Amino acid sequence: MTDSSNPSAQPPEEGFNDGPTYQFGQPPGDAVTRSSDPTVSNVQPSYPVSPSGSSSGTRGMYTAAAVINWITLAIVSVATFGIGLIAAFWVVPMTIAIHKGAKGPYKHTALGVCTLLFINIISGILMLVDDSNRPAKPV
Numbered sequence: 001m002t003d004s005s006n007p008s009a010q011p012p013e014e015g016f017n018d019g020p021t022y023q024f025g026q027p028p029g030d031a032v033t034r035s036s037d038p039t040v041s042n043v044q045p046s047y048p049v050s051p052s053g054s055s056s057g058t059r060g061m062y063t064a065a066a067v068i069n070w071i072t073l074a075i076v077s078v079a080t081f082g083i084g085l086i087a088a089f090w091v092v093p094m095t096i097a098i099h100k101g102a103k104g105p106y107k108h109t110a111l112g113v114c115t116l117l118f119i120n121i122i123s124g125i126l127m128l129v130d131d132s133n134r135p136a137k138p139v
Contacts, residue, residue, distance in 0.1 A: 061130035062102030065115065065123035069095040072120045091119055098127065106137040 073091045076084035094115060101108040109131055116124020 059102045059130055061126040062098055065120075065126040066095050066098045066102070068123040068126070069098065069115070069119050072123075094119060098123075101127075105134060107131045107134045 112127035
């Protein structure tokens with residue numbers, strides 16, 4: 001069957017799809033050109049990537065662990081009518097160490113295990129999971 005409404009209609013040429021294409025999640029202005037060779041990938045991310053692969057700011061799971069520790073301390077203090085503030089003697093220094101560790105590039109496995117045992121299971125697991133993506137501290 002031929003398209004009678006468009007007499008100049010022609011079949012698509014070779015390499016018709018080699019022009020700019022759009023990927024899901026990109027704004028329309030960020031066109032990505034694709035190569036006709038399927039083994040070559042020309043796709044460049046539209047966001048800046050640091051060479052080390054990690055961000056220079058704080059790490060998300062460490063920050064979440066610190067927030068959970070502050071919430072746990074508040075709940076313990078309220079539930080025990082203030083007597084639970086004794087727990088602040090170990091929760092506050094460990095949580096501050098977590099905040100400092102979130103900005104560093106190395107593992108803090110011992111801090112994660114102590115958080116797991118003495119403060120909150122969830123925040124300790126978050127720290128240990130994030131440690132799997134970090135290098136060990138050189139000796």
